[in-house]
Amino acid sequence: MSEVSLEAAIRQGLGLLTSRPDLAEAQAQEILAVVPGHPAGLLIRGAARRRLGRVVEGLADLTPLVAAQPSWPPAHLELGIALGETGDPKAAVDALSRAVALEPGLVEGWTALAVQQRLLGRTAAAERAEARSLTAATRDPALLEAGAALNEGRLAVAEHLLRDRLKARPDDPASLRMLAETATRLGRYEDAEALLRRCLELTPGFVPARHNLAVALYRQTRAAEALAETEVLLKADPHHPGYRNLQAASLAQLGEYERAIVVFERLLADFPVQPKGWMSYGHALKTIGRQEPAVAAYRRAISLAPGLGEAWWSLANLKTFRFTPADLDAMRAALAGDDLSDEDRFHLDFALGKALEDAGRDEEAFAAYSRGNALRRSGLDYDAEETHRHVLRSRALFTPAFWAARQDWGCPSPDPIFILGLPRAGSTLVEQILASHPLVEGTMELPDMPALAKRLGARTRREQDSAYPDVLADLDADACRALGEAYLARTSPQRKTDRPYFIDKMPNNFSHVGLIRLILPRARIVDARRHPLGCCFSGFKQHFARGQAFTYDLTDLGRYYADYVALMAHFDAVLPGHVHRVIYEHMVADPETEVRSLLAYCGLDFDPACLRFYENDRAVRTASSEQVRRPIFTEGLDQWRRFEPWLGPLKAALGPVLETYPAAPLQQA
Numbered sequence: 275m276s277e278v279s280l281e282a283a284i285r286q287g288l289g290l291l292t293s294r295p296d297l298a299e300a301q302a303q304e305i306l307a308v309v310p311g312h313p314a315g316l317l318i319r320g321a322a323r324r325r326l327g328r329v330v331e332g333l334a335d336l337t338p339l340v341a342a343q344p345s346w347p348p349a350h351l352e353l354g355i356a357l358g359e360t361g362d363p364k365a366a367v368d369a370l371s372r373a374v375a376l377e378p379g380l381v382e383g384w385t386a387l388a389v390q391q392r393l394l395g396r397t398a399a400a401e402r403a404e405a406r407s408l409t410a411a412t413r414d415p416a417l418l419e420a421g422a423a424l425n426e427g428r429l430a431v432a433e434h435l436l437r438d439r440l441k442a443r444p445d446d447p448a449s450l451r452m453l454a455e456t457a458t459r460l461g462r463y464e465d466a467e468a469l470l471r472r473c474l475e476l477t478p479g480f481v482p483a484r485h486n487l488a489v490a491l492y493r494q495t496r497a498a499e500a501l502a503e504t505e506v507l508l509k510a511d512p513h514h515p516g517y518r519n520l521q522a523a524s525l526a527q528l529g530e531y532e533r534a535i536v537v538f539e540r541l542l543a544d545f546p547v548q549p550k551g552w553m554s555y556g557h558a559l560k561t562i563g564r565q566e567p568a569v570a571a572y573r574r575a576i577s578l579a580p581g582l583g584e585a586w587w588s589l590a591n592l593k594t595f596r597f598t599p600a601d602l603d604a605m606r607a608a609l610a611g612d613d614l615s616d617e618d619r620f621h622l623d624f625a626l627g628k629a630l631e632d633a634g635r636d637e638e639a640f641a642a643y644s645r646g647n648a649l650r651r652s653g654l655d656y657d658a659e660e661t662h663r664h665v666l667r668s669r670a671l672f673t674p675a676f677w678a679a680r681q682d683w684g685c686p687s688p689d690p691i692f693i694l695g696l697p698r699a700g701s702t703l704v705e706q707i708l709a710s711h712p713l714v715e716g717t718m719e720l721p722d723m724p725a726l727a728k729r730l731g732a733r734t735r736r737e738q739d740s741a742y743p744d745v746l747a748d749l750d751a752d753a754c755r756a757l758g759e760a761y762l763a764r765t766s767p768q769r770k771t772d773r774p775y776f777i778d779k780m781p782n783n784f785s786h787v788g789l790i791r792l793i794l795p796r797a798r799i800v801d802a803r804r805h806p807l808g809c810c811f812s813g814f815k816q817h818f819a820r821g822q823a824f825t826y827d828l829t830d831l832g833r834y835y836a837d838y839v840a841l842m843a844h845f846d847a848v849l850p851g852h853v854h855r856v857i858y859e860h861m862v863a864d865p866e867t868e869v870r871s872l873l874a875y876c877g878l879d880f881d882p883a884c885l886r887f888y889e890n891d892r893a894v895r896t897a898s899s900e901q902v903r904r905p906i907f908t909e910g911l912d913q914w915r916r917f918e919p920w921l922g923p924l925k926a927a928l929g930p931v932l933e934t935y936p937a938a939p940l941q942q943a
Contacts, residue, residue: 280305287318295325313343317352324356332356340369347377355386359513361545363390374406381410385482389516393548395579398615401459407482408452417448424456432456447477454486458493466490481507488520495721497527498767515545523554528767529718531562549579556588565592581608583621587817590628597629605629620649624817631815640920643815647826656823658833664785665837668743669844672788676747677848680792683751685758688796690765691775691876692723694783696838697822698812700858701802705779706887707869708800711878715773719780721821722764726757727786743788758793775876782821784838787845791852798876801842804858806835806928806935807921811914814924832927839931843938857936862911 287301302319305312320335336353343349354369370387374380384407391400402425409421416439423432436453443449454469470487473480488503501524507517518541525534538555545551556571569592575585586605589595597605605626609619623646630639691708693701709716731740749757769776781802783790790797803809810832813825824834845853854875861868869884883889914921925932930939 280309284314284318287314287322291318291321291325295322298322299326311342313339313346313349317349320356321352324352324359329356329359333360345376347373347380347383350376351380351383351386354383354390358386358390358393358515359544361547363393363545363547366390367394374410378406379410381407384410389514393515393545393551395548395550395582397617404455408448408455412448414448417452420449420452424452424459429456429460433460445472445476447473447480447483450476451480451483451486454483454490458486458490463490463494467494481510485517485520488524492520492524492527494725495527497524500524501528513544515541515548515551519551519554522558526554526558526561529770531558534558535562547578549575549582549585552578553582553585553588556585560588560592565594568592569595576604580604581611581614581618581622583608583614583618583625586625587621590625591817596632597625602626602629602633616649616653620646621817622646623649624815627815636916640917644920646817647814650817651826651830654823654826656826656830658824658830661824661834661837663739664743665841668785668788668841671743671747672844672848674848677791680751680754682795683754684791684793684795685755685762686796687758687762687794688798688877689762689775690794690797691777691800692783692790692797693777693779693781693800693802694787695781695802696784696804696809696813696835697781697818697825698816699781699802699804699809700856700861701779701781703858703861703887704800704802704856704872705777707872707884708777708876710883710887710889711873711881712883713773713775713878714876715769715771715776717765717768717776717778720765720768720778721780722761723778723780723783723786723790724821725764726761727789730789746789746792749792754793757789761793775878784842787841787853791845791849799853800872800875801853801855802858803855803936805911805914806832806932807914807918807924808858808911810835810924810928811917811921828921828924829927832924832929836928836931839938840941843941846938847941859911859936 283301283305287298287305290298290301298318299322302315302322305315306319309315316335316339320332320339322332323329323335324332333353333356336349336356340346340349340353350369350373354366354373357363357369358366367387367390370383370390374383374387377383384403388400388403388407391397391403405421405425408424409418412418412421416435420432420435420439423429423435433453433456436449436456439449440446440453450469450473454466454473457463457466457469467487467490470483470490473483474487477483484503485507488500488507491497491500491503501521504517504521504524507514508521511517518537522534522537522541525531525537535555535558538551538558542548542551542555552571552575556568556575559565559568559571569589572585572588575582579585586601586608589597589601605622608614609622609626614622623642627639627642627646630636630642691714693704693708695701705716708714727742728740730745731742732745765776765778784801787799790799804812810828813822813831814828816822816825818825824830842853842855854872856868856872866885870880873880873884933939
């Protein structure tokens with residue numbers, strides 16, 4: 275074979291890798307028969323065998339190739355991808371890091387590195403690699419500058435540069451995708467979605483953009499759409515761990531837990547060294563009541579990443595789990611490290627607080643809870659005054675005259691039952707009782723009503739006041755009916771049975787009682803309420819995945835509870851009888867009386883199964899999942915009293931609400 279024909283054979287072999295790896299392997303064999311040990315021949319054969327599913331054979335070529343050619347980026351790239359496919363992300367990261375260090379413009383290297391870093395739970399490192407992949411192939415100074423800002427976390431700078439760029443070149447796919455990534459990191463998922471859809475209109479085969487779109491949809495809890503996009507990705511690359519993780523997560527978000535567990539089990543068999551994968555698998559097992567294997571999954575995650583705070587917190591969040599003295603030592607050792615992220619640190623503090631509380635070491639427990647809360651609060655921009663203004667504006671808007679002018683408006687469907695209030699107030703218990711009735715389906719804490727409110731508010735900047743709820747005064751009857759129908763359409767993927775009623779257990783929906791009444795006038799609304807010190811301190815001990823930013827400071831908690839009581843008292847006055855209240859302490863003291871009253875309000879006949887709610891094997895997606903699988907217990911009612919010496923700021927913020935519970939203080943104009 276001449277030198278010219280050898281070069282042609284190499285080009286042909288490389289060109290066949292993607293479309294026909296079998297032919298690429300055959301071409302490599304011919305090259306190696308003529309020139310044994312030829313680097314390009316080994317690279318093509320190793321890469322082809324990996325693509326044909328024979329990864330171990332591929333490594334037999336690639337490992338010695340890298341040793342012989344330590345400065346050749348393609349060899350490190352192929353080795354890294356192959357190592358990743360064997361389920362060894364740490365070795366893969368080493369090889370891929372070497373590849374991109376040798377050739378910083380290697381887009382595929384940065385993309386693969388991001389996948390492997392994410393498998394290891396290294397979110398910040400994964401995001402940096404993703405940012406580098408966005409600009410690796412470009413020579414455009416504007417994109418390079420924006421990419422550097424994104425890589426360094428200067429999101430406002432990146433956004434400004436990219437918007438300027440898109441004014442000049444509005445149809446540039448790279449700029450659209452990079453701006454979408456910036457929007458995603460800022461939590462503006464609707465903006466990211468719009469940008470990515472435009473990007474895919476221009477370049478339908480832009481695979482990274484489709485993956486980004488699937489993630490944006492998932493984070494908007496639009497799991498059915500996210501799953502559809504993920505399935506497109508999996509058709510092209512069925513082995514990709516990132517796509518498979520997203521598929522499992524989307525199935526879980528849809529309530530398809532058994533299917534999600536199957537995906538997780540197959541994924542973890544292929545890629546066992548991914549601590550966050552084991553943790554997510556544990557979440558799915560916990561939700562369907564399989565506590566023992568869930569604990570084992572969380573333990574596996576911790577064995578792979580001892581500093582993974584969320585895995586420790588997941589054990590604590592089972593509520594019925596008890597840590598060992600060795601666990602306490604391990605958590606303290608992890609907290610003593612100086613390489614923990616803030617997220618790992620506050621999760622560990624919450625878990626340590628639970629372990630110390632269970633051990634009766636209350637002062638140490640409160641100190642751990644306080645550290646975790648302070649660190650979590652420092653990363654949030656919650657404004658208690660904004661919540662208070664919302665309550666005042668709602669009371670001013672929703673007057674008797676407002677309702678008299680809007681009789682019979684909205685969608686007439688009676689299907690939804692809203693359970694609302696504050697988190698940790700007993701709402702999961704109420705949900706489990708109702709979901710044990712043969713006519714009622716339990717779902718989850720649905721985000722759809724807050725999403726409708728956010729859309730109506732049309733706020734584009736944090737410092738702006740939302741137009742909501744005042745904008746509701748401008749809606750006509752048709753618009754109100756359309757909004758009610760839109761809510762039912764958005765929530766329909768969560769309904770798995772033909773039961774006529776379903777539960778939406780989002781606690782924060784107390785802020786939207788006026789909207790609910792306006793667009794779904796026949797919906798039932800149940801207010802689950804618990805003693806303010808018991809409820810608020812339970813919230814203070816809890817780390818929430820999202821959406822409860824008021825719970826990380828005792829003063830914020832007290833003000834929020836007081837605002838909630840004031841708003842619900844207002845609706846009791848202007849819409850008497852429309853909201854049914856369940857006092858947690860009354861439910862614990864006399865379950866049958868309270869259950870009968872609750873069912874009567876919902877228009878349901880009494881069913882004894884509602885008193886045996888703990889026998890219901892439905893999936894439960896909240897922190898109380900294990901507790902509601904047991905009969906009602908009284909042990910936790912006054913647990914807050916052990917911590918009363920440290921609750922002064924909470925008591926001060928609650929004010930008269932604490933003195934008048936369970937009644938509300940007299941309303942002030």
